Amino acid sequence: MEEKSLAKFRALNDTLYQSAWKSQFLTGIMMPLMNFVGNIGYVGVAVLGGWLAIKKAISVGDIQAFIQYVRNFTQPIQQIANISNVLQQTAAAAERVFEFLDEQEETPDISDPVAIEKATGHIEFKNIHFGYSKDKPIIKNFSATAHPGQKIAIVGPTGAGKTTLVKLLMRFYDVDAGAILLDGHDIRTMKRHDLRRQFGMVLQDTWLYNDTIMENIRYGRLDAADDEVIAAAKAAYVDHFVHTLPEGYNMVLNEETSNISQGQKQLLTIARAILANPPILILDEATSSVDTRTEVLIQKAMDKLMHGRTSFVIAHRLSTIQNADLILVLRDGDIAEQGTHTELLVKNGFYAELYNSQFEVPATIT
Numbered sequence: 001m002e003e004k005s006l007a008k009f010r011a012l013n014d015t016l017y018q019s020a021w022k023s024q025f026l027t028g029i030m031m032p033l034m035n036f037v038g039n040i041g042y043v044g045v046a047v048l049g050g051w052l053a054i055k056k057a058i059s060v061g062d063i064q065a066f067i068q069y070v071r072n073f074t075q076p077i078q079q080i081a082n083i084s085n086v087l088q089q090t091a092a093a094a095e096r097v098f099e100f101l102d103e104q105e106e107t108p109d110i111s112d113p114v115a116i117e118k119a120t121g122h123i124e125f126k127n128i129h130f131g132y133s134k135d136k137p138i139i140k141n142f143s144a145t146a147h148p149g150q151k152i153a154i155v156g157p158t159g160a161g162k163t164t165l166v167k168l169l170m171r172f173y174d175v176d177a178g179a180i181l182l183d184g185h186d187i188r189t190m191k192r193h194d195l196r197r198q199f200g201m202v203l204q205d206t207w208l209y210n211d212t213i214m215e216n217i218r219y220g221r222l223d224a225a226d227d228e229v230i231a232a233a234k235a236a237y238v239d240h241f242v243h244t245l246p247e248g249y250n251m252v253l254n255e256e257t258s259n260i261s262q263g264q265k266q267l268l269t270i271a272r273a274i275l276a277n278p279p280i281l282i283l284d285e286a287t288s289s290v291d292t293r294t295e296v297l298i299q300k301a302m303d304k305l306m307h308g309r310t311s312f313v314i315a316h317r318l319s320t321i322q323n324a325d326l327i328l329v330l331r332d333g334d335i336a337e338q339g340t341h342t343e344l345l346v347k348n349g350f351y352a353e354l355y356n357s358q359f360e361v362p363a364t365i366t
């Protein structure tokens with residue numbers, strides 16, 4: 001790959017070299033060329049004028065005036081030639097600016113939005129249809145209801161559309177048909193900011209930034225005091241590992257946040273959600289990178305946190321969602337089955353198959 005990347009870079013660099021060389025050369029040659037043409041005109045005027053003056057057709061003053069006019073005329077042309085490369089660069093840059101301006105606008109918030117302070121957490125998905133492109137539907141006719149305080153687990157194979165559901169709920173995308181109702185109001189009738197304030201999220205990919213651990217957790221609620229941050233960190237089992245770091249909570253995460261492990265990053269984002277204390281929680285594979293023992297501990301903390309809030313939990317390790325009030329089994333963009341863990345096992349359908357596959361020892365491994 002190193003060789004391939006080098007070759008690719010060299011090819012691009014060559015193209016840049018060629019066009020930069022040409023542009024520099026042409027820019028450089030423009031001024032002398034224009035001067036040369038201007039001076040030829042000057043010589044022509046002097047010779048022709050001299051001849052006409054000898055023949056007494058015009059006076060020397062006329063020649064002088066004519067030369068003055070020619071100068072006045074060629075000077076702006078020369079100046080334009082000199083800035084022609086700047087004009088070209090401007091055109092190229094403007095193209096990029098217009099490309100940006102031409103991007104489709106996010107649908108604006110409606111003019112009289114429903115004001116929502118703290119949601120109770122009743123969420124209803126009503127026959128929603130959605131696809132990232134119109135010809136490829138991902139979610140087809142999905143309906144489900146989450147009552148306040150319930151823990152809803154969403155399970156299903158990779159690529160089934162679990163994360164997509166979360167994105168629709170937070171209104172990163174709008175549904176193509178149907179509606180999502182929060183406390184009985186269509187989420188499209190709310191301001192995006194008000195809607196998103198109701199949710200705390202811990203996602204598959206973590207987002208931390210180049211600052212101290214303390215500030216990264218505080219990002220969940222900006223006005224939190226230090227001891228509140230530390231309490232949240234304790235609840236998420238972050239406190240212990242932070243104490244093993246050289247500078248503790250003041251350790252600065254580097255630009256790529258590569259100086260802590262993947263699991264530690266997840267714990268930090270969980271602490272952030274705990275601190276934010278939102279009415280609705282979304283956990284998308286929140287503990288996928290954490291060892292199973294820590295996962296059990298976090299699960300306990302989470303169950304405490306989730307008490308009295310609506311929460312959506314997406315997990316591949318089905319052992320973590322057994323106690324959910326409702327399990328939605330998603331398959332090819334629709335609910336294949338729904339019910340509690342025991343109900344679904346009794347049904348012996350797709351969920352049972354998924355569940356058993358995680359605990360059975362395969363008879364033969366080939």
Ligand SMILES: Nc1ncnc2c1ncn2[C@@H]1O[C@H](COP(=O)(O)OP(=O)(O)OP(=O)(O)O)[C@@H](O)[C@H]1O
Binds near residue numbers: 133
């Ligand atoms: N931004 C996007 N643009 C186009 N297609 C997308 C986009 N994001 C996801 N998809 C497609 O939508 C489908 C569902 O993706 P989604 O992320 O919801 O899966 P998932 O159920 O969360 O899977 P996993 O268990 O791996 O997290 C996939 O087939 C994926 O290729």
Ligand SMILES: [Mg+2]
Binds near residue numbers: 162164284
């Ligand atoms: Mg996902």
